[in-house]
Amino acid sequence: MSLLKGLDVKVNVNLARAQGFRQRHLVAWSVPTLAIAVILMLRMIVGAEVDWRQYRSVRASADKEAGRQMDLLTREAALHRKLDEPDNRALLNEVHFINELIDERRLSFGELTDKVTALLPPQARLAGLSMPDASGDPLVHFAIEGSSEEPVETFLTNLENSPDFKDLIITNQGFEEKESGGGGAPVSITCSARYIGGHGEWTLIPAKPPAPAGAEILAAPAPKVEPGTRTPTGLGLPAAGKSPLPAPRLQPGKTPASAPVVAPGVLPAVKNPVARPLTPAPGAPVRGGTPAPAAPQSGSAQPQAN
Amino acid sequence: MDWKDQLKELWNRVTWTGTASFSLPPALFEIQPDFVMGARLNGNQFGKVAVEPLTSGAVAASSAGPVVLNEAVVVKAFQAVVEAVGNGQPRAGLLVPDGAVRVGVFPFDELPSGKREAATLVGWRMRESLPYPPAEARISFQTVRPNGAGLEVAAVAARSSVVNEFEGLLDAINRSADMILPATMALLPLLSDQGDMGHLLVHAYSASATFAVAHKDRLRFWRTRDLTGLSQDEMFEQVAAEAARVVASAEDRLDVHLGPVRLCVRPPATDEWAGRLAAALSREVELLNPPPETASLLAGPESMAFQSYGAPMAGLAANR
Numbered sequence: 001m002s003l004l005k006g007l008d009v010k011v012n013v014n015l016a017r018a019q020g021f022r023q024r025h026l027v028a029w030s031v032p033t034l035a036i037a038v039i040l041m042l043r044m045i046v047g048a049e050v051d052w053r054q055y056r057s058v059r060a061s062a063d064k065e066a067g068r069q070m071d072l073l074t075r076e077a078a079l080h081r082k083l084d085e086p087d088n089r090a091l092l093n094e095v096h097f098i099n100e101l102i103d104e105r106r107l108s109f110g111e112l113t114d115k116v117t118a119l120l121p122p123q124a125r126l127a128g129l130s131m132p133d134a135s136g137d138p139l140v141h142f143a144i145e146g147s148s149e150e151p152v153e154t155f156l157t158n159l160e161n162s163p164d165f166k167d168l169i170i171t172n173q174g175f176e177e178k179e180s181g182g183g184g185a186p187v188s189i190t191c192s193a194r195y196i197g198g199h200g201e202w203t204l205i206p207a208k209p210p211a212p213a214g215a216e217i218l219a220a221p222a223p224k225v226e227p228g229t230r231t232p233t234g235l236g237l238p239a240a241g242k243s244p245l246p247a248p249r250l251q252p253g254k255t256p257a258s259a260p261v262v263a264p265g266v267l268p269a270v271k272n273p274v275a276r277p278l279t280p281a282p283g284a285p286v287r288g289g290t291p292a293p294a295a296p297q298s299g300s301a302q303p304q305a306n
Numbered sequence: 307m308d309w310k311d312q313l314k315e316l317w318n319r320v321t322w323t324g325t326a327s328f329s330l331p332p333a334l335f336e337i338q339p340d341f342v343m344g345a346r347l348n349g350n351q352f353g354k355v356a357v358e359p360l361t362s363g364a365v366a367a368s369s370a371g372p373v374v375l376n377e378a379v380v381v382k383a384f385q386a387v388v389e390a391v392g393n394g395q396p397r398a399g400l401l402v403p404d405g406a407v408r409v410g411v412f413p414f415d416e417l418p419s420g421k422r423e424a425a426t427l428v429g430w431r432m433r434e435s436l437p438y439p440p441a442e443a444r445i446s447f448q449t450v451r452p453n454g455a456g457l458e459v460a461a462v463a464a465r466s467s468v469v470n471e472f473e474g475l476l477d478a479i480n481r482s483a484d485m486i487l488p489a490t491m492a493l494l495p496l497l498s499d500q501g502d503m504g505h506l507l508v509h510a511y512s513a514s515a516t517f518a519v520a521h522k523d524r525l526r527f528w529r530t531r532d533l534t535g536l537s538q539d540e541m542f543e544q545v546a547a548e549a550a551r552v553v554a555s556a557e558d559r560l561d562v563h564l565g566p567v568r569l570c571v572r573p574p575a576t577d578e579w580a581g582r583l584a585a586a587l588s589r590e591v592e593l594l595n596p597p598p599e600t601a602s603l604l605a606g607p608e609s610m611a612f613q614s615y616g617a618p619m620a621g622l623a624a625n626r
Contacts, residue, residue: 010523014486014487015325016325016399016473016484017323017326
């Protein structure tokens, strides 16, 4: 309460500088700023505690995994020691020897049939294909049928000029009367040649879906021998007609029940190799039917002409 | 205007800061060429008062500046005053010599709504009375609308550098200036109501005298005379002569019928001046002393010092 009454003049001037925005709001903003800072600090503390717990959990897991790793290393060392024993060493050497033999067989039968088929003119067909000897440059027997001599000669010319084959030998040639329907006599020929284009990657070419009707591939490349496994043939080869999977290499430390028996030079037999349907030349007699399936034989497959 | 002046003007525009509204801080200081005074307010009463004399030449009542000629001495006096009244609030008010400021009353039809534009316009009106460019002035003003038409602006202007010097003195004692006023302006609230008659306030102190005419709620006239170097008798003669001129001017030009002259004397002026001035003016003269209520908490030397020097501070306390 003012002690002085009845004043006329009120002074409202002031030469002091007005407080700036920062000064006026310093206190007003300091409290919420401090509150926010405290909240953030608490948040950081809680977050740090959670992170510490997670770190300890992960650290425990890491220690556990390290223990397991040490255990596995110990087991691995024990297996190495066991593998280094003389019996296992001898077995490993045998397996390596077998795998080397398998590695030498880098012949793709599917590739071979593809190449032979490419040499066939439209008026000729492949009636038989066999490979009695697969060592070195394998010898391949062909049985070709044509509607006339010309396509057969064309095939022979193509075979002779092909860089994949050499040493062409004609073993048999003949003419055969057509039994029905008239139209001349087809020409059949049997020949053999050395296959020199099969040194590619050892691959298994399955039966081709677009292959001509009446032809299927029963052959498969010989897989690698896995110690401890026996094939139905006892030769470490898959059974005919089954789709073999690439066999894994010998895993060290596996003790086979018995050493595999390998017959070097064994190749899968061919049953109904890929053949082109005959496309008769205008006016030429056409023989219907498909080649009879050849009985699978060990080491050879004789083509049978219909 | 060369590029330096343009740069200076641009700097002044950027750094322009308005003046604060009047507020009464709990700690009050007054600096005059011959003394420094400090007081602590407890409500409307003064709890502590201290006066520290200054050596001659430490402070100059110059409106162009500089005003603090011996800062070490002045700061030392301020520190002694602060020790006497006690460390308290950091906010402080400062009364400065009337000679360090310029006060004027100007009629206006209207003022711009913006504070800065209004202050610029008032400064332009004050340019003739300012010994420095108006752009360098820190201006505070209050407006009165006398008859419902037009404005009457009572403006106080001080050079920014001068005000900065005063603020620097408070900074030296860890205080911030919340209020800066000329000492005589603080006396105006002590003028009591005299009906239709106006007031002539004569404030004689520290080798200067200020004459102010107030009518009702309006300041009508303000003049400050520098009496430095004059003896007491010479000072009184100058004061009496100037007072006679102001009375004549107020009654003739301002059409204000003046009541008793209110005389506030502070050392070296004495109370005897009241009788002598009354005789010289052939008018009733009343001494303007601090109201006794404001000094009820003071005793002994503090009370005497307050009675001698504390009238402006008492006026500030009455201006709530």
